[in-house]
Amino acid sequence: MKKFNSKLIIPGAMAVLALSYSCKDYLNRTPTGSLNTIILANKAGVDGLLIGAYSLLDGTYGGQPGNTWMTGTDNWIYGSVAADDAHKGSTPDDQADAGKIEAYIATSSNNYLDPKWRVMFNGVQRANDVLRELPLVKDGSVTPAYAKEVIAESRFLRAFYEFDLAKLWRNVPYADETVTYDNGNFNIGNPGPIWDKIEADLTAAMADLPATQSEKGRVNKYAAQAFLAKAYMYDHKYAQALPLLNDLIANGVTSSGTKYALVHYADNFNASTKNNSEGVFVIQASVHDGSNGDNGASGGTLNFPSAGPATCCGFFQPSFSFANAFKVDAATGLPLLDTYNDSDIANDQNVGSDKPFTPYAGTLDPRLDWSVGRRGIPYLDWGIMPGASWARDQTDGGPYVPIKNTYYKSAQASTSEAYEGWAPNQSVANGYNAIRFADVLLWAAEAEIEIGSLDKAQGYVNWVRDRAADKTGWVHTYKDDGNSTGGFTDIPAANYKVGYYGTYAGVNGGTSNAAMSFATQGKDFARKAVQFERRLELGMEGHRFFDLQRWDGIFGGPMGSGYMAGVLNGYLNHEVHVPNFPSALLNSAHFVAGRSELFPVPISQINLTNGAIKQNPGYN
Template sequence: KMFGDVPLFIDRRLTLADSKALTRAPKADVYKQIEADLTSAITVLPTVQVDKGRITKYAAQAFLGKVYLYQNKYDAAAAMFENLITPNAFSLVSDFSSIFSPSGENGTEAVFEIQYSNLSATYDWAHTTRGQGNLSVQQCGIRSLNGSSAMPFASGWSFNLPTQNLASAYAAGDKRKDATCFNIDAYVLANPSYAVTYQVAPYRSTGLYNYKYLPRKGETSGQVELNYSNNFRTIRYADVLLMAAEANNKATAANDIKAQTYINRVRRRAFGDLLHDVTVTGTTLYDAILNERRLELAMEGERFFDLVRTGKAASTLGTLGFKAGKNELFPIPQSEIEVSGLVQNPGY
């Protein structure tokens, strides 16, 4: 989904000679192999693993359903997601803000999480492989944040900032807003005893920060800041419900009643009532589902790819510089092209 057609090797290890003469397999062939690998894994994986973080049958089914969805194979996607929904193996956490806290790791909503530790003797500077901590937490922190010992947050680098446009998209009463878009100025005013100070990041400040992965004190070891243990939530049950809603809405025999049921489970958690249920159908329901994905999964790495796969990227991001026929894919690094002979993606 990032680079389109990519090299595909399934029958041997990649040798040095191979790396200097790579060719790109069609994306359809790559997806076909991913489907085969996941289908094979599903037949042998258990539904529960003793060691947290090991892949389960449910996780593989969720990934396969997502692969189907990205190819517009809606019937197959809808059927695959039912394998997670029908057994009631997962449930939505009642308190949305707790999902991304350290105590919320591997909870009832976790379909698959990448595990991290703060026990490494080294640290993960610039995404090297030496450390065991989650560098993304450090990136999401507020620059030069300081305060009293009672203030729970640690400082960071002010990357991956929510926009005011996102914050404004949440309706009144939506509990996800404050649990996603952290307003530092409002926090300072509400907590004068914390004596909070911070540095505004140049060129990128929106006044908001990614609460989901905001670094908390006590998460990291003594080896500087880069050993944050907070897991990366790769697939949550809420994501599965919304993907299932989309697949049922777009299926050959559309089932909008089921799609409404799934999206409304997510919305009832968000608002804490039944007053915000979605009752529309057809394309209006489809748009509502995509918007719900934006609100529920904000700052989790889904939005851009959702816009691309649904053909809405140009109309949504055009004013921000998105160019159709180019920006759907990422550029291949020039250093990789020079070594391998790969052809650059269009427009770069």
């Protein structure tokens, strides 16, 4: 089966698309030549425009404004560093505007925000270009059936880009194909949330997309359905989301036709095992394809240890709080929902790699060591993680390093290459899981808690935990520590244990705990358990900030107004009191309820639209 590479544009449309990409601002002016019907009014032209719209799914393109790590749809900075997953890391003065996002002191002139806004609206533009062009094709090369599918794909893509914008700014313009830039109506403003518009696009896409596709990177009916369910979750329409989620669980298949299922946890982060049955929608990445690394997962270019794999650049370091969250009760194997931060797991903060260190011996959720690189534990097949020598600067980053984006040493040659000639082995074929099946299960658990059955919600959480209990999917010790690519033993690398809520007939040996059932403990406990499970399952994947945001009562969530501020200020208070972690950045950080839940609208966009676009509350 041919791989669908969304970064490749067919030659017939290349010149026109290149002009479209270079527009100064999507909401300010017409890209010259973007509607050259003589060139594009045929199937080849439409296909080229569609591929161009797909190509921005990773949030990056050659010649874009800003740098790719500012705009990637993995949202490492906006979804994880701005939450409690990770620190920006590296040195304090490197990517200083990313540090301002971490400390909640970003302003409307922050140099990360305008490129993110512009690149996402460029994606909206490209989707709309397809929709505007289709009616102009009169040569019979596009059949009605094909046109229907292309429209559905384009509306999905438009919704995807608008969704990414809405997560960061909430109050963003919605631009459909009727909004052009030579008829005086480009200043459409941002009057409020656009969930209804996103939901309409996704509903239409879901209705007309096929169940399977010939290329694995193309969206199918079920992926659109999953995004629609996700939009309903953000819009707190649980009654609309739950039937979609139930259908996805019962009948959903990947674009290749494989029924959704959970796989070994680590297989979701390995370029060689991506696009598996858990991949509801995977944003594709490739290397060694003649693109000079541009088609790799370039949003995470900086996010490797500063030594070991790639040798650069020491950003995106997991937080102390995130690592602590994986502690479990020694008797039950369940998370310490309220007390996980009472003490820190043993770490090597301010302990040189040449000094003795003993890893934490307490009980842990096994997902920790697929989510956090920590000293004394095998780091994929790169060897025992040595600690401080792999951290560029522990002062603001701490002792931990990222791992989910990293390739295996044994596969380095085939899954990585230099990014644009300067970043060795920092372009990788490890595409981004925009939605995994675990997402679907945990959304279903949330919806059941709000409108349905606590027992069903518990079952979905335990389904996810049962995968974690599979010992064959744990991190194991090396057969020979001196030969890390020589294979692994069946001995767990740490003291792992997984328990279930209530009584659950899992297949992987987790511990049932009848007294800790959702029904016995009540709705508030069930909410806390599901939310904590999302943190464990999906940490370091760019979701956490937006989960906290949608749970906050300020936006209609179930946890009461100010919930997000309480969580993140509590997190900051913990981090600044970690011994030997003198982070000046975090000492100045404070999350302001009613402001910090959203990012400031770039001042350039307000100015370019003569004030039609308004600033978010609390920002100048």
